Amino acid sequence: MLRISILALLGSATMAGAVDLKTTILGNPTAYIPSQCYTKTQDEVGNAHNPCQTCHTYPRSPNYVRDADLQTEYAFPAPALENPWTNLFVDRRAQIAATESAEIRAYVRQDNYHDAQGDIALAAKLAVPPAAWDVDGNGAWDGYTPDVQFSLDDEGFDRRPNGALTGWRAFAYQPLPGTFWPTNGSTDDVLIRLPKAFRERVDGTPDLTIYKTNFAIIEALITREDVAIAPTDESAMGVDLDRDGVMGTASLVKFAFAPLDGITMHYAGRAGAEGAKLAAGLYPKGTEFVHTVRYIDPTPAGIAMAARLKELRYMRKKDWITYAALEETALAELKEDSAFPDRTKQFFGNSETGIPNAFGWRLQGFIEDVSGDLRPQSFEETVFCIGCHGTLGTNDDSTFAFARKLGNGAFRDGWYHWSQKSLVGTPDLIRADGTGDYAHYLTSNAAGDEFRANAEVIEAWLKNGELPPVRAAALRDNIGALILPSPERADALNAAYRLIVREQSFVKGRDATIAPVESTVWRKVEQDQPTGIQKPQQPWFERR
Structure with a gap:
């Protein structure tokens, strides 16, 4: 009986790992609408809280996507009214409790990016791509081949084993409130190349x-x-x-x-x-970003980035688009949303060469396979990324992190990698109105994540839904105390996400939830259902 059970489990894992990388048919036609958009913004007594402001806001030009109204209503197309991110409602507590701390820590400390010789394992595999990855069947990989060494000098420049520059440069930033706080599931970093x-x-x-x-x-x-x-x-x-x-x-x-x-x-x-085109708020044509999403490593010295990557995300600016064309694109999308509210967005591209957004960028990515190695994301898994790096009010030229880069006076003026200095001691970003960005988020959301489900943050930082002044003051000089989880929570988040990896169920959601978030997330919403938020919050860069 034991042998049959093991074989059944292995068979199940094999079937779960069979991801079709060649199809461009979406099982979820609204994969570009993130799971966080289904949060119940009102608590059990009817008080409205605002996790929506992080993404949907009043933009600054040349971002002309004015979507602050999405703070006040669930303006979904009809196919999105039923929440497709069903992984949010899975109870993983028993499996997490059965996971040994030492075992999950050993897993996240394994480097799945480099091979035993220190070379980039994925690059070697892409040199002769497996047939299942070769979308056009030409025997070559036509997308981005990872070339970041993650060997950083004291100015953040990435270097090859012989000391030569790869062109990549790491920078530090205040992570966007919510999802990208490590206490909510992952550590991450961003590098830029010109x-x-x-x-x-x-x-x-x-x-x-x-x-x-x-x-x-x-x-x-x-x-x-x-x-x-x-x-x-x-x-x-x-x-x-x-x-x-x-x-x-x-x-x-x-x-x-x-x-x-x-x-x-x-x-x-x-x-x-040579007259390279230049404009405020825009990167030059050819700019590249690499963004790794990683597990959390609870080391004796404190919470750190894990060696194991969950994802390697890449984007490149393929086209220069003028202010006028950017505004025309934003207005055209607004017009279509108004005229055809139930029409879903259409995407082109594939898992090999990536998917373009509407503003000149092309995105692609790699994610863990069932065994923990990196594989290309499927078309649908990449559409998920376009949802944020596209028509969103908070973006600066389709990106998030660089506008929030630590500047002059910070350690190395902000040009460093989190492996060189942790998030501990990083100051809060000061909003244009003088308040701390994280303090503002805690106050207006009465929680530390979009799902409003992180009990560890709520219990440690909020009192009856309010942020005490002494806690707000503590954030001014050190956001690490807030956004880094306890070692126990880190282990649980790591174990929760690995369960999703083993299922290869990313199309159902890739959030590392431990218990079902039924009480704070909708399974179904009504079209244009009010959120209860009466007045949209201003963005961090806008004065009141």
């Missing part, structure tokens, strides 16, 4: 100072603020960085962008000489 022209002198010679200067220029463009830099020879850069009218030594990149008045900025080196 095209070769941004790393070179006019004659094509690689130049690290030019590369760092261009990063500072982009930081100024995305944050819309001046950025301090090490004293830099402007003549060598080919641009008056501080805009003082003299090609001397600059210690500042001055933000200035009013093209109708003839005021603009320029990139350094070859990119500037």
